[in-house]
Amino acid sequence: MKARRRLAVLPTPLHRLPALERKLGTGPLHLKRDDLTGFGVAGNKARPLEFLLGDALARGADTLVTAGAPSSNFIAAAALAARVCGLRCDILVAGAPTPVELASRSGARLLFTGADRDDLDRLVDEHAAKLRAEGRDPYPVPRGGATPVGALGFAAAAEELADQLAGDATVLIPTGSGASLAGFLAGQAAIGASWRTYGVSVSRPADRMRAEVLDLATRCAALAGTPAPDPRDLHLIDATGTGFGQVSDADRRAMRTVLDTEGILVDPTYGAKMFAALPTEAPAVLWHTGGLPWALKP
Ligand SMILES: Cc1ncc(COP(=O)(O)O)c(C=O)c1O
Structure with missing residues (x-):
């Protein structure tokens, strides 16, 4: 396992x-x-995150990169999981920022993409590639931890x-x-x-x-x-x-x-x-x- x-x-x-x-x-x-x-x-979503964070830590990643809609349960859970595991967390969010979302989520860096939900998984990979070029060690996770x-x-x-x-x-x-x-x-x-x-x-x-x-x-x-x-x-x-x-x-x-x-x-x-x-x-x-x-x- x-x-x-x-x-x-x-x-x-x-x-x-x-x-x-x-x-x-x-x-x-x-x-x-x-x-x-x-x-x-x-x-x-606590269940997939146990294995995703386990894998990210085993690989020595420093940043969890994931995505979802502003109302996604998964992104809130992923941000918290990254935080308790000592990882940074970048989250690509579909659509435009709203004050509620900005205020209610702390810890993770929220990147509002304006994109549709269907484009997010591709954007996660692109963002991870950008972080790698900056010398970081990202662990990309598609929507829902799928x-x-x-x-x-x-x-x-x-x-x-x-x-x-x-x-x-x-x-x-x-x-x-x-x-x-x-x-x-x-x-x-x-x-x-x-x-x-x-x-x-x-x-x-x-x-x-x-x-x-x-x-x-x-x-x-x-x-x-x-x-x-x-x-x-x-x-x-x-x-x-x-x-x-x-x-x-x-x-x-x-x-x-x-x-x-x-x-x-x-x-x-x-x-x-x-x-x-x-x-x-x-x-x-x-x-x-x-x-x-x-x-x-x-
Ligand atoms: C409350 C809740 N139930 C069910 C699901 C669906 O799970 P899955 O994305 O693994 O199909 C989600 C996904 O985010 C969820 O937040």
Whole structure:
């Protein structure tokens, strides 16, 4: 296994949602509480960052270079992870600066690019090349930490789930960059678990997501030295709706139902869309990936 810098408090709890099960008339629903990873408010993103920072430190990098939208949970988590690991952090941000963003994030150098989100990964590489030319030693990380190293975080999470859950299940994972889903599939293949795994894709159409996730999962498994995932184990639910970050009435209802039945807050961008995708075949594991700083925004 690659170098790992522990950041999260693991394992995160896995528990049943009895009141929601009654309300929806479903079979067993389990919630995997990555909103409780306990590192800043990183949610699921604490997992890839453990391996990305481990690798950056092992390589003697001095600067983490990454990117995202101003509202990205990943960039906030990456900035904090770099800080506690003693690395500098340069973050390329999509769009134009806003006073809130400038005031609320400290530590990292924010470079507002004016670019679209889709251009950011290329800009990360260009920025890293510029830093190298200046004699620095950057560690470039694409949006969401979507590299084979970052995906190792969720490969380990699959093992964690296998220790907590007996028997077969449908697993639902909110999906943005696809790093979590890809890592999970690699981990699932490594332990030979027969879960039906669904990514709930909130930003990219399911057909495009499928190829990207399978490629990343295969590269993650190769890095871990474990069997390649079976493409038949990957299922995707297209939850892109009217666009990334757009909150529908169904999303609001789902957030409200989870809050009113179980007292659990889910975010509108990822968690709400996963709960809106219910009912699904039970027993099911719903992966609460965090994202709570934005939960009260819409
Ligand atoms: C709260 C939350 N949930 C889910 C995801 C999606 O994870 P991934 O990018 O690994 O697909 C993200 C990504 O930033 C996130 O912030």
